[in-house]
Amino acid sequence: MTAKVREPQSEEELLLYRLSLRLGPVHARQRLGIEQESEALLMGRDKRSFHLENLTNAPRLIRFCLKALGLFNRAQANSRILKTAANTFTVPNLPPAFDGFRILHLTDLHVDMDEHNLQAVIRQIQPLEYDLCVLTGDYRQLTWGPIDASLDGMARLRDAIRGDAYAVLGNHDSVRMVPALEDMGYRLLMNEMTPLERAGETVYLSGIDDAHYYKAHNLHKAGDDIPIGGVSLLLSHTPEVWREAAHAGYDLFLCGHTHGGQLCLPGGIPVTLDSDCPRHLGRGFWRVNGMQGYTSPGSGTSVLNVRLNCPPEVTLHTLTRGPA
Numbered sequence: 425m426t427a428k429v430r431e432p433q434s435e436e437e438l439l440l441y442r443l444s445l446r447l448g449p450v451h452a453r454q455r456l457g458i459e460q461e462s463e464a465l466l467m468g469r470d471k472r473s474f475h476l477e478n479l480t481n482a483p484r485l486i487r488f489c490l491k492a493l494g495l496f497n498r499a500q501a502n503s504r505i506l507k508t509a510a511n512t513f514t515v516p517n518l519p520p521a522f523d524g525f526r527i528l529h530l531t532d533l534h535v536d537m538d539e540h541n542l543q544a545v546i547r548q549i550q551p552l553e554y555d556l557c558v559l560t561g562d563y564r565q566l567t568w569g570p571i572d573a574s575l576d577g578m579a580r581l582r583d584a585i586r587g588d589a590y591a592v593l594g595n596h597d598s599v600r601m602v603p604a605l606e607d608m609g610y611r612l613l614m615n616e617m618t619p620l621e622r623a624g625e626t627v628y629l630s631g632i633d634d635a636h637y638y639k640a641h642n643l644h645k646a647g648d649d650i651p652i653g654g655v656s657l658l659l660s661h662t663p664e665v666w667r668e669a670a671h672a673g674y675d676l677f678l679c680g681h682t683h684g685g686q687l688c689l690p691g692g693i694p695v696t697l698d699s700d701c702p703r704h705l706g707r708g709f710w711r712v713n714g715m716q717g718y719t720s721p722g723s724g725t726s727v728l729n730v731r732l733n734c735p736p737e738v739t740l741h742t743l744t745r746g747p748a
Contacts, residue, residue: 442495447614455599455633462637463568465665471569483728488528490730494588497732499687504540506548506723509737511709511717513676514746518633518655519625522743528554529739531661531680534596535577537565537731541736542577545723546584548738556620557585559610560680560720561594561661563601575604581596582608592620592682595637596726613659615642617649627743630674630740631659636681641647641665643672663705663719670713677717678741683705688733707734734743 443452481548490496511645535542564574578601582589591610593599602612611618613631618629628650635641643658643665650656658674662681669677684707685694697706704710710717723736 431522434708438625438685439564439600439603443512443599446602446606447574447599451614451633451642455638457469458638458640459598464720486728486730494551496730499732502731503538503725503729503736504544506544506736506738508548508552510742511696511718511739512744513548513621513718514744515655515675515716516746517653518743518745519622520745521625521626522655523621523745524628525622525743526554526625527678527743529560529653529718529720529741530581530723531560531677531681531720531724532562532572532594532724533559533577533581534565534724534726535563536573539714539727540702541724541729542581545738546581548723550586552738552740554586554740556587557671558629558659558678559589559590560659560678561592562596562680562722562724562726563594563605564596564684565599565726567596567637571598571604573600575601575608578605578610579608582610585699590631590659592631592659592661595634595636597634603739613646615640615645626654628654628656629659630656632665634661635665643668647672647674652737662699663701663717664699666701666705666712666715666717670706671713674715676743677715678720680720682721683726684719684734686721686725686731686734690733694732694734 440452487496490499508637542700563578589610591612614633617628618628620629630646632641632646656674657676658669660679663679682697682699687699690695694706705719707719707721720739721737723738725731
């Protein structure tokens with residue numbers, strides 16, 4: 425006799441059921457459990473790691489300081505003036521079919537924080553030509569609370585993105601967003617890999633869950649099925665797993681999280697990067713142990729919609745085999 429499986433009764437049970445089918449029960453329980461704990465905390469999960477974005481009075485404090493210095497209006501205007509940054513990755517063993525392949529990289533959008541910024545992002549990407557779009561997390565303004573406003577913004581952004589869009593979650597994002605994002609047409613990579621095929625040739629795209637706060641990343645699960653010698657690209661919200669990723673054999677690494685500092689000293693020197701990584705990995709192109717990486721300063725803002733000496737960007741990466 426076959427045992428009956430109890431149908432989910434509540435909305436919460438239905439969510440856990442759907443996430444368990446999608447991610448596996450352990451990953452779903454881990455992410456949801458930590459989220460429920462974190463919503464009541466102003467400190468990091470070890471109670472030693474302070475998170476400024478969780479303080480309800482942080483925006484008022486930063487606004488007061490900037491206004492006192494006469495910088496607030498300029499800093500807010502800066503946050504809404506995006507640029508398109510161009511980066512080239514030279515990969516000698518890149519399959520010839522991918523020579524010239526262009527990747528639009530969006531990160532740290534915080535789409536429910538500033539409508540003007542979201543509209544600026546949509547305008548900025550409309551004329552761009554690219555073969556694939558990737559998004560490396562932080563779609564919600566806060567690290568807790570409702571997700572409806574961020575999902576609305578992500579739906580409008582998806583309408584502006586042409587073709588496939590692969591994404592990972594950041595420390596501001598709730599795993600509750602996964603079903604809705606996938607229903608919109610984003611393809612979430614939750615410690616997963618997908619082959620990208622072009623003209624009969626393949627590169628391998630992996631993505632991991634947030635490694636900054638939730639520590640729900642699993643590089644082994646994301647990369648075990650990549651064949652030896654296959655060209656691989658890893659999406660991570662944060663650069664903090666740079667060492668593990670390089671030794672795991674990834675060729676390319678795309679991330680965000682740092683905002684480039686967001687409020688920087690003249691010369692673009694960040695006051696803080698809120699990331700456990702060397703400062704030279706905090707913005708732009710870098711190379712470690714044979715792996716090439718790029719940390720985007722992101723398109724949006726965190727805590728308050730202001731930027732100084734650190735313009736927001738959307739990034740176009742071009743893959744090339746190098747000189748013929």
